[in-house]
Structure formats: C-alpha cells, structure tokens
Amino acid sequence: MAVESLINYLDQSPTAFHAVEEAVKSLAAAGFKALDETLKWSLEADTGYYVIRNGSSLIAFRTGSELKGETAFRIVTAHTDSPSFRLKEGVIVKKNGMLTVGVEVLGGPIFSTWLDRDLGIAGRVLVKDGQGGTETLLYHNDKRKVLIPNPPIHLNRSVNKGFEYNPQTHLSCILQSGSPEEDGTAGNPEEPESLYELIAADLNIDAQRIVDADLILYDTQKAALSGWKGEFLCSGRIDNLAMCHASLEAITDVKGQSAVTVAALFDNEETGSLTPHGADSSFLELVLERIVLAAGGNRESFMQSCASSFIVSADAAHAIHPNFADLYDEGFTPLMNRGPAVKKNAGWNYASTGDTAARYRLLCEKAGVPSQTYINRSDRPTGKTLGPLAAARLGIPAVDVGNPLWSMHSIRETVSLEDHDSMIKSFMAHYKEF
Numbered sequence: 001m002a003v004e005s006l007i008n009y010l011d012q013s014p015t016a017f018h019a020v021e022e023a024v025k026s027l028a029a030a031g032f033k034a035l036d037e038t039l040k041w042s043l044e045a046d047t048g049y050y051v052i053r054n055g056s057s058l059i060a061f062r063t064g065s066e067l068k069g070e071t072a073f074r075i076v077t078a079h080t081d082s083p084s085f086r087l088k089e090g091v092i093v094k095k096n097g098m099l100t101v102g103v104e105v106l107g108g109p110i111f112s113t114w115l116d117r118d119l120g121i122a123g124r125v126l127v128k129d130g131q132g133g134t135e136t137l138l139y140h141n142d143k144r145k146v147l148i149p150n151p152p153i154h155l156n157r158s159v160n161k162g163f164e165y166n167p168q169t170h171l172s173c174i175l176q177s178g179s180p181e182e183d184g185t186a187g188n189p190e191e192p193e194s195l196y197e198l199i200a201a202d203l204n205i206d207a208q209r210i211v212d213a214d215l216i217l218y219d220t221q222k223a224a225l226s227g228w229k230g231e232f233l234c235s236g237r238i239d240n241l242a243m244c245h246a247s248l249e250a251i252t253d254v255k256g257q258s259a260v261t262v263a264a265l266f267d268n269e270e271t272g273s274l275t276p277h278g279a280d281s282s283f284l285e286l287v288l289e290r291i292v293l294a295a296g297g298n299r300e301s302f303m304q305s306c307a308s309s310f311i312v313s314a315d316a317a318h319a320i321h322p323n324f325a326d327l328y329d330e331g332f333t334p335l336m337n338r339g340p341a342v343k344k345n346a347g348w349n350y351a352s353t354g355d356t357a358a359r360y361r362l363l364c365e366k367a368g369v370p371s372q373t374y375i376n377r378s379d380r381p382t383g384k385t386l387g388p389l390a391a392a393r394l395g396i397p398a399v400d401v402g403n404p405l406w407s408m409h410s411i412r413e414t415v416s417l418e419d420h421d422s423m424i425k426s427f428m429a430h431y432k433e434f
Helices: 003-011 016-029 195-203 238-251 283-294 299-307 354-367 387-394 417-431
Strands: 049-055 057-062 073-079 084-087 093-095 099-100 103-106 120-127 134-140 173-177 211-217 224-226 232-236 260-266 310-314 340-344 370-377 400-403 405-408 413-416
Touching: 003 016, 003 232, 003 260, 016 049, 016 057, 016 134, 016 238, 016 260, 057 099, 057 120, 057 238, 057 370, 073 238, 073 283, 073 387, 073 417, 099 387, 120 195, 134 195, 134 211, 195 211, 238 310, 238 413, 238 417, 260 283, 283 299, 283 387, 283 405, 310 354, 310 387, 310 417, 340 354, 354 400, 354 417, 413 417
Parallel strands: 073 260, 073 310, 310 400, 340 370
Antiparallel strands: 049 057, 057 260, 084 103, 084 211, 093 099, 099 173, 120 134, 120 211, 224 232, 232 413, 340 400, 405 413
C-alpha cells in the first residue's frame, strides 16, 4: 500500500497550489517533462508530460508505445480543491482587542468542524519580480496558528440543537491580541498593518513586494491512522486529494501501453468548475487535441480519438454511517473496506451509465479488486462531480467512481486504506486497457 506516500501528499498539500506542486515532484521523479501552453509541443512515444494552468490545475499524460495521430485516451479526472474559508485580502480588523481577518466560504464546509481547531493560513502570494511583473511564492507555516473559537455553551444554549453560524459575523479568524485601543482597522505602530506584513516576514521578503494573494484556512493537524487496527486514515482534504494521489500513483507506474494515459487534476470543483482552469473549461479538450496534432493528426483524428476514449471520474463516495443509517438508501450505500463504488444518479449529477458502469466493474475484476454501488436516497439531492462536465464537453463516455468516505466536507474526513489501494489498482487496469 502507498500509505506513507498518501499521508505525505495530504500533509504537504494544504491548498490546490501546493497539491499541484507536490504532484510535479512525483511526476518529475518519474521522468515526466513540463510543457508550456504558449509554445509548440514536440512529443515522443512512451514519454510522460505535464502542463499546468493557474498553478492549481494540472494535466499529466504519457504517450503510447507508438506516437499516432489517431489514438485512444484513458483518462482519470479528480480535483485539487477542498471546502475551506478564503481570507478577505490581507485586511486586519480589530475587534474587542483582537486582531481578526474576515473570511468567505469556499465550497460547502461543515462550519462547526472548523471551530476550536488549530488552523493555519496557506496559499500563493504574488510578489513583484523587479522587472515589472510578478512571481509566485507558495506559503504555509504550521507553526503560525490561528483560530475560530466557539462561544461558551452557557451563552449559546442552542449550539447542540442546530445553531446556524453566520460567516460574516461569527467566523472571522483570530490572529493575535491587539492593543487596548478602539476597534477598527489595525493602526497601532506595534500592530501589523495587514496580514501580508506577517506573511512577508515569514517569507523573508519586504511586505511592499506583495501585490496580491490567494489565501485560505487549513487544518494543521496531520493525517493519521485510526481504528483499533489502524485500517482507517483520518485527514483534511481527503476529498479529493486521495483521488489525485491515486491517479498519480497509477500514471507514473504504467509504461509501454498503447493508449495515451491521462490524469487531469482540476481546481474549483467545489465552486462549480466554471473557470479557465476548471473541468468546465477548454483545458482538457485543448491538451488532448494538441497531443493528437503533435503526433501528426488533425481535427478529424482528434474527434476519432475521443470516440474511442474512456473517462473515469474519481471523487469520494458516501460510506454508510452506522449512527446515521436513515440518511442513506441502505441497498445502494457502500461499506468501508469493500472497494471502490460506482456512483449513479438519474439526474446526470454523475456520468455513469449502465454501459460505463459495467465497463469499470470489469476493470476492477481485471485488477482483482471488489466494487460497490452508490445511489442516493430518492428524497434527498445528491452532489455533483467532474464526470458529466468532461463527458459532455468531449463526447467521451464516463463513469463516476469514488472510495467510501465518512464526514465528507468536514475539516477532517475518514477513508479506508484498503479501498485506496484498490482504487489505484483499478486506475492501473484502466490505463492498461488498450
């Protein structure tokens, strides 16, 4: 099992930007080469490449044993972002003697799980490069902890009865104590003027060099094994970094295959994917077409290639919870340690069809791993994935799958290590299929 590798990936990836940086390390170690979208591509057979957009989305691929203009693509999609709270610029506001920073909700986090935790701040910082442009610095520091404390139950008796947190008034994060002067924006000479000033000190740069930043909160607690026998993994961001990790493990291991293997890791799934680097963009489509063109094909070859391709859209699935079994359709809810789940939905929130589900189940059989089925209760709405977006845009058949997970969108989620190993094996069978 790739336990240590998965734990390291989770711990080193507090944001989508860091997840891509860690992915590049794995790809580079396996001999994959970087490509630039602004330059002409020259590709070789049986060689790995990767291309990045926005620093937070990455598409890696390995060409087939022969470089052909008409080929088949074997694709795995996953997403690099997770629910969190985005910090409002770098503005520090003093409230009742405390220096705070406001937040915006990013995706759909379970608010209560983020309170009374050791939180950190992470993201990318855009700084002046001295030549009229900017360069990107990644930032996170587990030792610089901030917090969002709860009020005492004595003053909030409804907290265990379904209290509704207001992100504007209740969830600003506290940085540190301030002076006893009146509230407002920080202005005391002994107080930092902005969050950027504090981050600049950690980065050992002049705060005036910071032009802008994309910063979020993250849980500083490390990934750890749980359960009496240590068969579970608890961590932040398992949804969906575990699937990113599984796709990277598979694509760096499979060589000499006939098809072009692809691992497409997109940002912004939690916010709808409609960005220049999200799944509902041109990113994957253009990369696939450029692969065909670089191999001597044309637009017709590209359309033929898509018609013979297959997508496995990988995102977490809901494992049945023994304490909340009434929330599930027990006939179609996967169990931990029983293998990947095929996700189905009549409303096309998942891309699985009878044909594509059968195809994936046969891949699991070939890989020697079990598979399960997830279908939501008919009286509850289900989530959405990348699968329908990529499938509809490219006209490529797709199946939605995921490993059973507890506490989805909590600050700390739980997954089975055995299922993660099974998912990697199913991806490898997918990549070797053609």
